Amino acid sequence: MASNERPQRGTLGDRLYDAAFQNRLWRSIFRSGYPNTPRNQMLAVATNVFLHLHPTRIHRTHVKITHTFCLGGLSFFLFLGLTISGVLLMFYYVPSVDRAYQDILALETDVRFGQLMRNMHRWMAHGMVLTVIMHMMRVFYTGAYKPPREFNWVIGVVLLVLTLLLSFTGYLLPWDQLALWAITVGTNMVGSAPLLGEPNRFVLVGGYQVGQAALIRFYTLHVIGLPLVAAVFMMVHFWRIRRDGGLARPL
């Protein structure tokens, strides 16, 4: 019996594991060990700034793909993807009526992966409009807007509007015929509002017709103004999901 009480020498795997996850470097970055035990798995979520948007435990019905189809998460994922590809596009784009179109042409022909980056940005933008609308439908049909989640639904509607505005402001930037006339049609709709329509259109376009002033306004709104506002509302949206008790459950 006595021989069994002596600690056994660890295997090679154990020693490698200790070297990888029990050292000062790992511990300085991740406060918990490698998440291979329930305790560490919960700590991994709770002590990580990105993962702590999640609770540590979740009801088993909520991880079924068909419960949410990941639509809210996908919308956020597309927002992140749009931010990254958008930043890359900004390296090559000058929002001036004299240069914008040339810059897009150059992006498509001279810049390595430029066309790919523009395509990804475009498809993710269309995709995000779709996923946001479908996310709204999912929340509606699962009755997830009901108390106590009423206000988060309202925030969601605001985020839908912001998504449409983000897409709409981006539409003008290539400065081709499609862009110019789509925005002309769109802003004319704003102008048709009673009383405040025309002044609002004037502010939005920065003049009587879509030109340089409109381009710089749309650009600024597209790359910084609206994303910041959207980020603030997303922050509230995600925080409220946790505060209101996670995903809705049947009572």
Place this chain on the structure above:
Amino acid sequence: MTTAAPENTSEPISKAVRGRKSRAREEELLVWPDLVFIEFICAVLFTVLILILAVLVDSVLLDRANPAITPNPSKAPWYFLNLQELLLHMHPALAGVIVPTVALIALGAIPYFDASNEGQGEWLSTPRAWLNLWVGAFVGFFGTLLLILYDASKHVVLFEMIANGTLSPQAPPTPSAEQYAAALQARGDAIPAGLQEIVNGSNPVLSATDTVPSEFYSQGIWNGASGYTAWPDSLEFLTTLRGIQTGIPWPEWTKSVPLGNLLRTDLFGFPRIELNIDISALIVEQIIPVTAMIGLPVLLAVVASKTGIAQSKRDHMIMQFSGFIAVYVILTIIGTYFRGVGLELEPYTIFSHG
């Protein structure tokens, strides 16, 4: 574990003593790995999907923007084409601003109308949920489609198809002067002197085989003479929504009813709005569309209540929301694929825009 009721007592225990229902731990999973991995796989999958899409399909780039050349048709981005479609049927202030604003406010207010916990957290779990979804979606989709077809005079085409027994009804071409004179004679009508001159060859400019001048010509008489049944002229006002304005002889005084300056907008620095109202335009552009947009959903709700299709608030919510989504979808589809040059309703056009 929370306090459980002692098993050997039959006395009911008050809610406060029982405490909260225990959270069923065995029903729960750890977020790491059960959720985080799903999210990760989902993200990878969609990155690959978008990458493939971006490699295969290039985004559109037309010619450089030119304010001097207006493309025909000019279209808004696809998710606004539903509003642009509305624009064809009602006052621009309604279609462009008021309807979307009201729709968004109504959308945001849904949880404040329907605050019951019925059907929460599960897909369409209330008893009549699916029924209400399909009824709402069906009525919204096809109802809107019918209204669009009406405004494009497709019912007139349908009428003439049935009345003339042909799939491509076409009014007979405008006749020559002598053909038309013969038709008048056959009807027993008097031939106007001017027309008689042309037929006799005594007109210095026109001959008998030339197209009959419009001042002598009535499409209705010629249709009748050549055996073609057309939409009756007396029902001109039922050809399109706009027909109510153009197909009815509105008295002159209705064209501009001065209501004065009801709104002193000049006080706020905006131009003074003088309200001179054209009653027929008001009816066509505002009263009928607003009545339809409010009245038809209300009618649907009333019918659904009476028939027992929708009984609870949640039922009505599902029906109206599904109807709204269906209307959004059909308007977007029509605006994207079925509006060609001049935004005319066409069988099928693919306007390449991305």
